[in-house]
Amino acid sequence: MERGKITTEHLTALKEIVGDEFVFVDADSVKYYGHDETEHLLYLPDVVVKPRTAEEISAIMKLCNEYGIPVTPRGGGTGLSGGALPHLGGVLLATERLNSILEIDERNLQITTEPGVITEVLQNAVKEKGLFYPPDPSSRGSCFIGGNIAENSGGPKAVKYGVVKDYVLNLEVVLPTGEIIWTGANVLKNSTGYNLTQLVVGSEGTLGIVTKIVLRLIPLPKYDLLMLAPFASLEKASEAVSAIFRAGFVPSAMELAEIDALKIVSKMVDSHVVPVNDDIAAHLIIEVDGNNLDVLMSEMEAIATLLQDFEAGEIFFADDAQQKAELWKLRRRVAEAVKSSxxxxxxxxxxxxxxxxxxxxxxxxxxxxxxxxxxxxxxxxxxxxxxxxxxxxxxxxxxxxxxxxxxxxxxxxxxxxxxxxxxxxxxGLIQKGYMNIVFQEANLRLMREIKKAFDPNNILNAGKIFDIA
Amino acid sequence: MERGKITTEHLTALKEIVGDEFVFVDADSVKYYGHDETEHLLYLPDVVVKPRTAEEISAIMKLCNEYGIPVTPRGGGTGLSGGALPHLGGVLLATERLNSILEIDERNLQITTEPGVITEVLQNAVKEKGLFYPPDPSSRGSCFIGGNIAENSGGPKAVKYGVVKDYVLNLEVVLPTGEIIWTGANVLKNSTGYNLTQLVVGSEGTLGIVTKIVLRLIPLPKYDLLMLAPFASLEKASEAVSAIFRAGFVPSAMELAEIDALKIVSKMVDSHVVPVNDDIAAHLIIEVDGNNLDVLMSEMEAIATLLQDFEAGEIFFADDAQQKAELWKLRRRVAEAVKSSxxxxxxxxxxxxxxxxxxxxxxxxxxxxxxxxxxxxxxxxxxxxxxxxxxxxxxxxxxxxxxxxxxxxxxxxxxxxxxxxxxxxxxGLIQKGYMNIVFQEANLRLMREIKKAFDPNNILNAGKIFDIA
CATH class of the missing domain: 3.30.70.2740 (Alpha-Beta Plaits)
Structure with a gap:
């Protein structure tokens, strides 16, 4: 078999690993898996493979490592930087069949899950037990938790609760060389060797394929309150943001949107909840959460008072779950709306x-x-x-x-x-050209060397984040 | 100059870099810097060097890298795993002169500091501005913030607020090859390349010497309440711990101590605040903090009620700052007391x-x-x-x-x-023999390769965490 190119022998081997019905070379499949949410970019893989287990992924990686075949892992395909684009062809490895929540451990407030679980599904599953997994990217209804690990996703709640990296305790990872490791332990504190867990989080599928994820959970706050505050200038709105934290408040969300964006999304979803008159340049969406409603009410009042110093207009307090949901829907769909226009x-x-x-x-x-x-x-x-x-x-x-x-x-x-x-x-793919603006050559050298330590033949999601010379 | 051995030429070169008065070869100095708080181990360095700047450290590293001279970085010398022990001789690089807090940024709730600042000094400095840096190892009165970064320290507050890694935004690091890099950016969210910041945190001074540290801060909670709960069995006390979290409480401290330990420390500091009668096997020290005293009072009551299910004895509520301080002093000095007996x-x-x-x-x-x-x-x-x-x-x-x-x-x-x-x-030095109990060979291989990427000649704190074959 020739190095680097997919042959019929490779296809046969892949079918033996995952089963005939999970290897796809038809035009529709390769086209579907050739794009994600990044611009209109399309790169056709040679073959789409849908394994079910870490062991199958290990066998695929060993094969591809031996023959120098590029492998691109893919989660929900909602990425915005091209991390899941198979720009070198080869194998597109879809993780969608690794889609089970394996355990919600209520004793330890932890969840163990496979990577192909949709983030919102995971959030709802733990919510049913009175638990909370805060990171919530706008795409949470379709993105995978595995993709969230790959990109170290955030979302509105990050401002109070942190991002994905702050919840990952331990990862099962298939290395590009085929070995299956656990990166750490299921513990809240760990000073045992280099933090491979944190190295894999945010590594965009270039260091290994995550096959099991252990996340810490927290008790679900009982209440949340939401307000929408209009501002006559974008600068005033953004100055208010900093002032709120300096006054000692830690809102559970603190979102900013220019009126242009809100106009577009309001029209798209036919909503009239956000005022869009000519005096308004931007809105802040501010949420507080906690277990004591009186405390939250007084926090909201204090924040509203503080906003007056920044010339906020009439503040809208979301009265019920429906109003809150509508405001959040608008915020979550801003990106899609603005993109479409x-x-x-x-x-x-x-x-x-x-x-x-x-x-x-x-x-x-x-x-x-x-x-x-x-x-x-x-x-x-x-x-x-x-x-x-x-x-x-x-x-x-x-x-x-x-x-x-x-x-x-x-x-x-x-x-x-x-x-x-x-x-x-x-x-991902589209921003790597700008890395030298924010990093010295020594940083990039270290990153390349780390990549090499994990992936000596540079087969896994190669050419993402940086190029290997 | 001979490879690996310190010569008079090396000493001359070191003096040129840091100044004659900051290079020490006298018996008292090499003995003092030959031990830390780990057992009674003593390893004499050939020379103790006390640089003042990252540039001086860079020059030292370039020299030692060229001549293969072992370098051991040292903070406050309070480590318990031998991370700062110069077991290979060579240069002991003391960071004690890099001891300035460079900026407390109240606009962004961040502090930029040098590594040689004592943790408690840093905590008090931000407290004066109404801000809070939670990680507080028992040694906070003498350990350095740089050492805390190296070991990813925790302490009692970690249970609510997380450990050191959860506060580090960005690090200036001198690499073993002498280059000076910043690992990240002074931002709360970052998905820009591999997380070199988190890789350096907890790497025990083996990947680079941290010369500047940017930490995020949070608003200082206004109130805290403290209780001491006795239990007739150690098991019941530890079962109660888990139950408190499952009930939705997140205490700001949740410490356990066996009565044997408390007896020894109470005697050492001549304190009578902790009851030590024969029916008591262990105590829990539980703290809650926040901005609303009424809420905290009712939390304490609810926790106290819950503890009854685990056969807690009479609970002692610390009434004032002095009682709280005494309880915390006992807890903080347990290690020292038990060690001395x-x-x-x-x-x-x-x-x-x-x-x-x-x-x-x-x-x-x-x-x-x-x-x-x-x-x-x-x-x-x-x-x-x-x-x-x-x-x-x-x-x-x-x-x-x-x-x-x-x-x-x-x-x-x-x-x-x-x-x-x-x-x-x-x-550090004393636990590396047990790493294979918790890690596979592939994990250790990756760690060794990462070490090699940062330190190709294996000169910086070599032989810590793992051996390089």
Whole structure:
């Protein structure tokens, strides 16, 4: 069998490993698995394989490692940086059949799950036991928990509860060489050797394929309250964000959306809950949660009072579960709505929280200078701002030279503010060209060497995050 | 100059880098820096060097890297696993002159500090601004924040607030090859490349020398309440621990101590606050904190009621700051007291929280089987149990064969319960022989390869955590 190319012998071997019915080479399958939510990029794999177990994945990796065949792992296919795109062809390894929650351990407040479980399914399963798994990316209704591990996902709750990495205790991982390891232990504290768990979290499927995940859970807070506060300027809204934390409040969500984004999404879902009059430039969505309703009420009041210092308009308090759900639906669907109206790149900039006003000001100034329009929204409480750019006459693609230049300018601005390129989406395929803006060569060298330690033949999701020379 | 050995030429070069007055070869200095708090081990370095800046450390590393000279970094010297012991001689690099807090950023709730700042000094400095850095090892009055990073330290507050790794945003690190890098960015969310920050945290000074640390801070809770609950059996006390979390409470501390340990420490500090009558086998120290005193009072009452199900005796509520301080002093000095009365090994076992009763039962059973006496205390809420062993007729040292056998049995028990060797002390020099109990060969291979990527000539804290073949 020839090195690097898929042959009929390889296909036969793959079928022996996972069964004939889970190896796909038909046009529809390779096309479906050739794209994710990243721009309109399409890369056809040679074959799509759907294993069921870590042992099957181990056998696949051993085969591909021996013959130098590229392997691209894929979760729910909701990624925004191209991490699951099989840009080198080869094997697309879909994890969708590893979709069982294995145990909800109520004694230890832990869940053990396979990677192909949809995040929201997992969240609901633990909720039924009075437990809480906070990280909730906007795509939680379709993304996989395994993909969340790969990208170190965040979401609105991160501002109070942290991101995925803060919940991962232990991972079963199939290494590119086929060995199956557990990275750590199912414990809350661990100082036993290098933290391989944290190294795998956020490594975008380049260091191994996660096949079991142990997450810590916390008690579910009994109550939450939600408000929507309009602001006449984006800067004032973002200044208010920092002030809330400095006053000692830790909201369970602190989202910012420019009015342009809210207009588009309100229209898309035919909602009228968000005021969109001409005096409003942006809204903050602020949630508090906890176990004592009186305390939460007084927190909301205190926050509302504080917002007046930043010229907030009339604040809307969501009265019931339905209003809350509608507000959250709007927030969660902003990305999709804005994308469908011509802004196809969602950047994932992140800066220290108090630099948010400077970032927003800088984005608008860059837009003026380079003649593009930007719409901003995101997890303001974390300093994590999604920026979507549209410039007439050029395609909204990282592949376009002019767009690349604009994005380089944006990322240089972010770096100058103490921030970095990606807060929760990852680098994947389309952002690797910007890594040298935020890292020295020594950092990149270390990352390449770590990759080599895990994947000596560079077969697993190769060419993601960085290129190997 | 000869490879590997310190010569007068090397000493001259070191003096040129840091200044004559910061290079020490006198007997007192090499003896002082030849030990830490680990057993009674003593390894004399050839020379003690006290640089002031990252640039000086970079120059030292370049020199030592070129000539293959072992370098051992040292913080406060309070380590319990021998991480700072210069067991190969060479250069002992003391970080005590890098002792400035560089910035407390109240806008972003972050602190930037050098590694040689004493943890308690840092905590008090942020407290003055109404901010909170929770990780608080028992040695906080003398350990360095840099050492806490190296060992991923915990302490009593970890149960609610997490350990050191949960607060580190970004690190300036001098690599063994002399390059100076920042591992990440000063942001709360980061999905930009491999998590070098988390890889360095807990790497026990083997991957680089941390020269600047950016930590996130949180608002300081306004109130805390403390109780001491006696139990007639150690098992009942440890069962109560798990029940409290399952009932939805998240105490800010949840410590367990066997009566033997409390007797010794009470005598040492001449305190009478802890009841030590014959019906008591162990105590739980439980703290809750938050911003609403009424809520905390009712939490304490609810917890006290719950404890009755586990046959708790009369609960003592600390009435004022002085009583709280006395209780905490007792807890913090347990290790020192128990050590001084013949139990010189403090093991750092950690299991899933609900396995604590099984661990304690197992420790006692092992003691019976192998004829040793064990005393247990620690951070029960995290499943992190410190076990000190004494056996008549054998030295309390990891160097003793029989002790090694006993500890192997203990760690096998811990592993069988889903736990691991070290929750917060690290592996260092004295525990590396047990790593294969909890890790497969593939894990250890990856760790060695990562070490090699950072330190190709194996000069920095070599032979800690694992041996390089």
């Amino acid at each position: 011509g802004y196809t790149i969602e950047e994932d900039t992140v800066v220290p929280r108090a630099e948010l006003p400077a970032l927003i000001k800088g984005v608008k100034a860059l837009g003026k200078k380079h003649d593009f329009h930007a719409v901003c929204y995101g997890h303001a409480g974390d300093g994590n701002l999604h920026v979507r750019i549209h410039k007439d006459g050029i395609p909204n693609s990282h592949g376009n030279d002019e767009m690349q230049f604009i994005l380089s300018e944006l990322f240089k601005l972010v770096y100058s503010l103490g921030g970095t390129i990606s807060g929760e989406h990852g680098i | 013949g139990y010189t090994i403090e093991e750092d076992t950690v299991v899933p929280r609900a396995e604590l009763p099984a661990l304690i039962k197992g420790v006692k059973a092992l003691g019976k089987k192998h004829d040793f006496h064990a005393v247990c205390y620690g951070h029960a809420g995290d499943g992190n149990l410190h076990v000190r062993i004494h056996k008549d007729g054998i030295p309390n040292s990891h160097g003793n064969d029989e002790m090694q056998f006993i500890l192997s049995e203990l760690f096998k028990l811990v592993y069988s319960l889903g736990g691991t060797i070290s929750g917060e002390h690290g592996i």
